[in-house]
Amino acid sequence: MNLVILPAALAELGDAAAFYAGSANAELGLAFVDEFEHAVNVILANPKIGAVFRSSRRRYLLQRFPYSVIYQLSENDIRIIASRISEGGQTTGYAANDSVAVSFTASVLREAGHGKCRSAQPSANSRS
Secondary structure, eight states: OEEEEOHHHHHHHHHHHHHHHHHTOHHHHHHHHHHHHHHHHHHHHOTTOSEEETTTEEEEEOSSSSEEEEEEEOSSEEEEEEEEEEETTEEOOOOOOOHHHHHHHHHHHHHTTOTTEEEOOOOGGGOO
């Protein structure tokens, strides 16, 4: 299966990593990215592991941070569409559109060996 991460999800991930790095230290920001990478690897190994979320989507909760990875399955792809704050079992959202964060996060994922990882523009049916 191919991994596709939408730009909005990369932006959210980059914003969260920057928040943790800025509010505590760089190591915490990197730990957040590591936790996201671990979640992606778990999802790639078992695509149906996430709980069904909003009919055609799935949600996988991060273990250490209050975030969820929201994704959709297709025949050939796992599309990560969001990485959102989870509060009390509910997943909330926020607007994030930072190209610096997208570049940072994409390079981190490429360096981590996600060779099948590619960015994609959201389609009309993948929006919230």
